[in-house]
Amino acid sequence: xxxxxxxxxxxxxxxxxxxxxxxxxxxxxxxxxxxxxxxxxxxxxxxxxxxxxxxxxxxxxxxxxxxxxxxxxxxxxxxxxxxxxxxxxxxxxxxxxxxxxxxxxxxxxxxxxxxxxxxxxxxxxxxxxxxxxxxxxxxxxxxxxxxxxxxxxxxxxxxxxxxxxxxxxxxxxxxxxxxxxxxxxxxxxxxxxxxxxxxxxxxxxxxxxxxxxxxxxxxxxxxxxxxxxxxxxxxxxxxxxxxxxxxxxxxxxxxxxxxxxxxxxxxxxxxxxxxxxxxxxxxxxxxxxxxxxxxxxxxxxxxxxxxxxxxxxxxxxxxxxxxxxxxxxxxxxxxxxxxxxxx
Amino acid sequence: xxxxxxxxxxxxxxxxxxxxxxxxxxxxxxxxxxxxxxxxxxxxxxxxxxxxxxxxxxxxxxxxxxxxxxxxxxxxxxxxxxxxxxxxxxxxxxxxxxxxxxxxxxxxxxxxxxxxxxxxxxxxxxxxxxxxxxxxxxxxxxxxxxxxxxxxxxxxxxxxxxxxxxxxxxxxxxxxxxxxxxxxxxxxxxxxxxxxxxxxxxxxxxxxxxxxxxxxxxxxxxxxxxxxxxxxxxxxxxxxxxxxxxxxxxxxxxxxxxxxxxxxxxxxxxxxxxxxxxxxxxxxxxxxxxxxxxxxxxxxxxxxxxxxxxxxxxxxxxxxxxxxxxxxxxxxxxxxxxxxxxx
Numbered sequence: 285x286x287x288x289x290x291x292x293x294x295x296x297x298x299x300x301x302x303x304x305x306x307x308x309x310x311x312x313x314x315x316x317x318x319x320x321x322x323x324x325x326x327x328x329x330x331x332x333x334x335x336x337x338x339x340x341x342x343x344x345x346x347x348x349x350x351x352x353x354x355x356x357x358x359x360x361x362x363x364x365x366x367x368x369x370x371x372x373x374x375x376x377x378x379x380x381x382x383x384x385x386x387x388x389x390x391x392x393x394x395x396x397x398x399x400x401x402x403x404x405x406x407x408x409x410x411x412x413x414x415x416x417x418x419x420x421x422x423x424x425x426x427x428x429x430x431x432x433x434x435x436x437x438x439x440x441x442x443x444x445x446x447x448x449x450x451x452x453x454x455x456x457x458x459x460x461x462x463x464x465x466x467x468x469x470x471x472x473x474x475x476x477x478x479x480x481x482x483x484x485x486x487x488x489x490x491x492x493x494x495x496x497x498x499x500x501x502x503x504x505x506x507x508x509x510x511x512x513x514x515x516x517x518x519x520x521x522x523x524x525x526x527x528x529x530x531x532x533x534x535x536x537x538x539x540x541x542x543x544x545x546x547x548x549x550x551x552x553x554x555x556x557x558x559x560x561x562x563x564x565x566x567x568x569x570x571x572x573x574x575x576x577x578x579x580x581x582x583x584x585x586x587x588x589x590x591x592x593x594x595x596x597x598x599x600x601x602x603x604x605x606x607x608x609x610x611x612x613x614x615x616x617x618x619x620x621x622x623x624x625x626x627x
Numbered sequence: 628x629x630x631x632x633x634x635x636x637x638x639x640x641x642x643x644x645x646x647x648x649x650x651x652x653x654x655x656x657x658x659x660x661x662x663x664x665x666x667x668x669x670x671x672x673x674x675x676x677x678x679x680x681x682x683x684x685x686x687x688x689x690x691x692x693x694x695x696x697x698x699x700x701x702x703x704x705x706x707x708x709x710x711x712x713x714x715x716x717x718x719x720x721x722x723x724x725x726x727x728x729x730x731x732x733x734x735x736x737x738x739x740x741x742x743x744x745x746x747x748x749x750x751x752x753x754x755x756x757x758x759x760x761x762x763x764x765x766x767x768x769x770x771x772x773x774x775x776x777x778x779x780x781x782x783x784x785x786x787x788x789x790x791x792x793x794x795x796x797x798x799x800x801x802x803x804x805x806x807x808x809x810x811x812x813x814x815x816x817x818x819x820x821x822x823x824x825x826x827x828x829x830x831x832x833x834x835x836x837x838x839x840x841x842x843x844x845x846x847x848x849x850x851x852x853x854x855x856x857x858x859x860x861x862x863x864x865x866x867x868x869x870x871x872x873x874x875x876x877x878x879x880x881x882x883x884x885x886x887x888x889x890x891x892x893x894x895x896x897x898x899x900x901x902x903x904x905x906x907x908x909x910x911x912x913x914x915x916x917x918x919x920x921x922x923x924x925x926x927x928x929x930x931x932x933x934x935x936x937x938x939x940x941x942x943x944x945x946x947x948x949x950x951x952x953x954x955x956x957x958x959x960x961x962x963x964x965x966x967x968x969x970x
Contacts, residue, residue: 338898345898346868512894525689531896546889551855553874553905555681555688560903562896 290315291598292355292386299340301541302609307340308356308602316390323373323391324366327621330384330598331359331410332605333444334510337538346564359415360384361399361406363624373398380409387598387621404583406624411444411616412590413579415565419532420448420508421575422568425456427561428506428530432457435502437519439463439486440510442470444616445532447478447590449508452578454479455587462499464492464515466611473614477589486515493518503527511536517547523558531562539609591615633658634941635698635729642683644884645952650683651945654698658731665733666716667709670964673727673941674702674753675948676787677853680881689907702758703727704742704749706967716741723752730941730964747926749967754787754959755933756922758908762875763791763851764918765911768799770904771849771873775800778845780862782806782829783853785813787959788875790821790933792851797822798930805842807835807858809954816957820932829858836861846870854879860890866901874905882952934958 289312296309318324336358339350350356364377372393373379381396383389399409411417423445424430436453440446441463453461463474464484471483482499489495496504496518503524509516512534519529537544553560582588593613595604601619608617632655639652661667679701682693693699707720715736716722724739726732742752754760766788767773779796783789784806796804806817807827814826825842832838839847839861846867852859855877862872880887896903925931936956938947944962951960 346900516893533897534894537894543891544894546891546893548886548889550859550889550893551877551880551887553903554876555907556905557689557907557910558905560896562899562901564898564900567900 288315288388289313290386290388293598293601294355295340295350295352297352298342299337299539302539303337303340303602303606305602305606310599311355315388318366318368318390321369321371321392323364323368323370323379323393325362325379325383325389325391325396326365327360327362327384327387327389328378328624329361329407329410329594330601330619330621331414332601332608332617332619333358333416334533334535334538334608336605337609346566356385357382358384359410360621361409362389378406380414385598385601403580407592407594407616407618407620408590410618411592412448412588413576416444416616417448417579418568418572418575419565420445420452421578422565422571423530423532423563424449424452424506424508426568426571427563428508428528430456430458430506434458434505435460435462435500435524436506436508437462437464437496437500437504437522438480438508438510439515439519440533440535441465441474441478441480441483442591442615443510443613444590446508446510447615448588450474450478450480451582451588453506455582460500460502462496464511470614473591491518493521496522506530508532509534513537513544517549520547520549520552520558523552523556525556527556527558529558529560531560535609592618594618594620596620631658631731632656633729633731636941636944637698638683638693638695640695641685642680642882645882646680646683646945646949648945648949651699653942659733661709661711661733663711664713665711665735666707666713666722667711667731667733668705668722668726668739669708670703670705670727670730670732671721671967672704672750672753672937673944673962673964674757675944675951675960675962676701676759677876677878677881677951679948680952689909699728700725701727702753703964704752705732721749723757728941728944746923750935750937750959750961750963751933753961754935755791755931756919759787759959760791760922761911761915761918762908763788763795764921765908765914766873766875766906767792767795767849767851769911769914770906771851771871773799773801773849777801777848778803778805778843778867779849779851780805780807780839780843780847780865781823781851781853782858782862783876783878784808784817784821784823784826785934785958786853786956787933789851789853790958791931793817793821793823794925794931796849798925803843803845805839807854813957816934836864839865849873851875852877856880856887860892863890863892863895863901866895866899868899870899870901872901872903874903878952935961937961937963939963 299307379396442465462482474480474483507519508530513536642650722739785808805825817823817826850862851873853876856879
C-alpha cells in the first residue's frame with residue numbers, strides 16, 4: 285500500500301541573521317519500518333513558529349537546540365495510515381504531535397494526542413485551537429491577569445497568537461483593544477473581524493510611541509508583546525501605573541546579528557510599578573481544559589475566528605518559516621504536506 | 628527663644644547628567660511664623676535618596692517634579708520646639724515627615740508622625756526603620772515573593788535599601804545571598820556583618836556577568852535591582868527559570884545624558900519565564916505594621932544592623948545627594964541639621 289518515499293527537512297547549517305534556504309536540506313528516504321505495536325502516520329499539516337528560530341541556535345534554552353544534519357521538529361497533525369496492533373490509535377485517527385518537518389513517521393503513540401476533525405478543520409489544532417491559541421489564552425488571562433476594565437495593546441495582532449489575544453480580550457469584556465500589524469489589509473482585519481477598537485500599521489505610522497498614544501489616549505494596562513524591540517519601547521512609554529507586560533515573544537530581535545539594543549525607557553518599570561512577565565506555554569498546559577471549553581463556546585457563538593496562510597508541500601517549509609520574520613503570513617502560517625485522505 | 632535664622636536649599640537649575648553644586652541654592656530667611664494650632668519644628672536629620680534625582684527633572688512621574696526656585700522636599704526627622712495649641716504634638720516630640728532641605732518649618736501636623744527615640748536613634752527612621760527599610764521589606768517579600776529556598780542577588784548591597792535586603796533574606800532563611808558594592812571595604816562589610824555568602828566588587832571584578840556566575844553557580848532566583856544598567860544585564864544572564872527581578876531603582880542610569888542602552892539580553896525574560904516587577908514603596912504602606920514588628924524583633928535579636936554616612940550642616944546637603952551617585956556613602960546617607968536638643 286505504501287509505495288511512496290519519505291521526505292524530511294534537516295538543519296544544514298546554523299543561520300546568521302535571517303535564515304536562508306541554504307540553512308535547510310530536503311532529504312528523501314524510505315518510509316520507516318513499522319514495528320509491532322506501532323503506528324504509521326502521514327503528516328497532513330505542519331506548523332512553523334517563531335520560536336523555532338531560537339532552536340536553530342546552539343545555545344542553552346528551555347528546549348534543546350536543533351542539531352546539524354538532524355531532522356527539525358515542530359507541531360504537526362497527521363493521519364494514522366496503519367496501526368500495527370497499537371492499543372490506542374487506529375487507522376483513520378488524526379493525531380497531533382511534535383513530529384513535523386517530515387512526511388511520514390512511525391511512533392509508539394507516545395507524545396501524540398487524537399484531535400477531532402468534527403470540531404474544526406484539523407489544521408486549527410496547530411493554530412487557534414493549539415499551542416498558539418493556548419499561548420494567547422494563558423498569556424493574557426494568567427500571565428497578564430486580565431481584568432475586563434483593562435485597556436489592551438497587542439503587537440503582531442493578526443498573527444497566530446495575536447489574533448486570538450485580541451478576541452479573548454474582547455470576549456472577556458475589554459472595551460479598548462488595539463493591535464499592531466504590518467499592512468493596511470491586516471489592520472482592516474483587526475478592526476473589522478477581530479473586534480479591535482483601533483489598529484496601528486507599524487510600518488507607516490511614523491513614531492510608534494506617538495501612534496500608540498493617539499490610538500490609546502487612556503494608556504495601556506496590558507501589553508501583550510509578541511515583538512519586543514521598538515514595540516516594547518513604544519509600549520513602555522504608554523503603560524499605565526500597575527500595567528502588565530506579557531512577554532510572549534520578541535520576533536523583532538530573533539534574527540539580530542549583534543546584541544540588540546534594549547529599550548532605553550526600561551526604568552518606566554520602576555516609576556510606573558509595571559510587571560513584565562515572560563512565559564513558555566509548556567508551563568501552562570494545566571489550562572488546556574478551560575481553554576478548550578472557552579474556545580468551543582466562542583467558536584460556536586461566532587466570537588472566535590482566525591486566518592491561515594498555507595504553503596503547499598514540505599519543500600516549501602523553509603520558505604514558510606523564513607516568511608514569518610518578514611510578515612508574509614496573514615494569520616497562522618502552515619505547510620500542507622498531504623491531502624486529508626493521506627494522498 | 629527662637630533667634631536663629633532659617634536656611635533652606637532650593638532648586639536653582641535642572642541638572643544635566645550628574646548634579647553639580649551650581650544646581651542648588653542655599654537661602655537664608657526668617658523662621659516662619661507660628662500660627663494658632665501649629666507646631667514649630669527644628670529638623671535634626673534629613674535624608675538624601677536616589678529617587679530625588681528623578682524629581683529634579685521636569686517630567687511626569689509618580690511624584691511631581693521639584694520646581695525651580697522652590698525649596699526641595701524629602702524625608703526628615705525633627706523635634707517639636709513649640710506647640711501653639713496643637714492637639715496632637717507637644718514640644719519635645721520627635722516627628723518624621725517630608726519637610727527636609729530646610730532647618731525649621733511650621734506645620735499643622737498633617738503628614739507628620741511621631742517617632743520613638745527609645746527604639747532606635749531617630750535618624751534610623753530615615754533609613755533601616757523608615758522608607759528605605761520598608762522598601763527593602765516590601766520589595767523582597769511582596770514584590771519578589773521571596774521563598775527561603777531562593778538564591779538572592781542584591782546590587783548596591785551596602786546601601787540604605789540593599790543592606791536591609793541582604794539581612795532580611797538571611798533572616799528569612801535564604802542560604803545563598805550575594806551582594807555587589809563598589810569597594811573592598813564595603814564588600815567585607817557584606818560578608819562579615821550582613822551575612823552575605825559572597826560579595827562582588829563591581830568596580831574591579833572584570834566582567835560582572837562572569838563574576839556573578841562564579842559567585843552564584845546555582846544561578847539567581849531573586850535579583851533585587853537597585854542599579855539597573857550593567858547590573859541588570861549581568862543578572863539577566865544568570866537568572867534561573869521562574870526567577871524574579873525586583874525593580875527597585877536604576878541608579879546607574881539616573882544621570883544619563885542620552886537615552887541609556889537597555890539590556891541586550893532582555894529576551895531572557897521570555898525564555899526563562901522571568902518576572903520583572905517595579906514598585907514604589909508608597910504603594911505598600913499597608914505593610915508598615917508587619918515591617919515594624921519584624922524589624923523590632925530582628926534588631927532585638929542582633930539580626931539587623933546598618934551603617935550611616937552623615938554630613939554635617941544643611942549647606943552640605945547638595946554634596947550628600949551628589950555623593951550618592953558616586954558611591955561616597957557607606958550605608959544610609961544623611962545630613963545632620965542640628966543637635967538633638969535642637970541647638
